[in-house]
Amino acid sequence: MVPTHYYLILSAILFGLGVVAFIFRRNIITIFMSIELMLNAVNLAFVAFSQAWNRLDGQVFVLFVIVVAAAEAAVGLGIIILIQRNRQSLNVERVDLLKL
Amino acid sequence: MNTPLIIFFVLAFTAILGALSLILQRHPIHSALSLIVVMVALAGLYLLMGAEFVAAVQIIVYGGAIMVLFVFVIMLLNAGVEERTNFSKLAGWAGLPLAVALMGVLAAAVARSTDRVQAVTQAGATAPTKALSVLLFQEFVYPFELTSFLILVAILGAIVLAQREKI
Numbered sequence: 001m002v003p004t005h006y007y008l009i010l011s012a013i014l015f016g017l018g019v020v021a022f023i024f025r026r027n028i029i030t031i032f033m034s035i036e037l038m039l040n041a042v043n044l045a046f047v048a049f050s051q052a053w054n055r056l057d058g059q060v061f062v063l064f065v066i067v068v069a070a071a072e073a074a075v076g077l078g079i080i081i082l083i084q085r086n087r088q089s090l091n092v093e094r095v096d097l098l099k100l
Numbered sequence: 101m102n103t104p105l106i107i108f109f110v111l112a113f114t115a116i117l118g119a120l121s122l123i124l125q126r127h128p129i130h131s132a133l134s135l136i137v138v139m140v141a142l143a144g145l146y147l148l149m150g151a152e153f154v155a156a157v158q159i160i161v162y163g164g165a166i167m168v169l170f171v172f173v174i175m176l177l178n179a180g181v182e183e184r185t186n187f188s189k190l191a192g193w194a195g196l197p198l199a200v201a202l203m204g205v206l207a208a209a210v211a212r213s214t215d216r217v218q219a220v221t222q223a224g225a226t227a228p229t230k231a232l233s234v235l236l237f238q239e240f241v242y243p244f245e246l247t248s249f250l251i252l253v254a255i256l257g258a259i260v261l262a263q264r265e266k267i
Binding site (some may be wrong): 012013015025029043048057062063064071078079 | 102104105108112115116119120122123126128131132135138139145146148149150151153154157158160162165166169170173174176177179182183184195197199200202203206207208211213231232236237239240243244247250251254255257258259260261262
């Protein structure tokens with residue numbers, strides 16, 4: 001039996017790595033993938049808590065998170081295709097119309 | 101050291117290596133493949149926790165559908181190695197320390213939150229898929245139906261965003 005807090009610490013590490021990738025990467029597709037990594041880390045915490053409390057609600061929430069992530073990926077990748085078409089670049093620093 | 105603990109450390113190490121590779125790879129397609137490694141490792145961890153259905157959904161929906169969508173878009177846009185632009189000063193100086201601090205605070209907070217729970221945890225606390233489906237289709241049936249609307253709206257949004265000329 002693996003202690004629950006091992007899973008939670010792994011979840012925090014993965015979430016932190018997702019934040020690092022979000023801050024340091026320039027490619028918008030990679031930034032989008034780091035958001036998926038953070039969602040995965042949260043899912044791991046949900047399942048770990050679900051196991052710790054011996055209740056299944058956490059796993060149902062994980063299913064909902066996966067559905068929302070799928071919808072987000074569909075819309076987000078559509079937006080990425082639009083950015084590439086309008087700017088001819090995937091670099092987030094080149095999408096700066098709102099920047100002062 | 102018992103077997104589940106060894107399996108946990110192998111899978112956790114794989115997941116962290118995959119996440120590091122996601123950060124360090126310069127090419128988006130390599131980052132996408134690293135993310136698939138992380139997702140498969142997490143599916144193994146779900147199996148270890150006795151959440152078989154979530155593990156299956158993780159492989160099929162995340163590792164299959166969503167990542168295929170990512171790889172498809174990377175190939176469609178012919179995304180190459182990301183170009184280096186002048187880095188944000190704030191992100192360069194404060195980004196990494198703050199991210200490490202966030203990681204530490206999160207790990208400390210969530211690890212302490214289970215102190216009370218440890219007594220409740222019992223060996224063999226498995227999650228049968230039948231009980232999960234009963235919960236999903238009875239208690240959570242309205243959120244479940246709402247997600248179908250969400251998917252529908254997302255499909256429409258993706259079509260409207262990605263079409264080349266107005267209908």
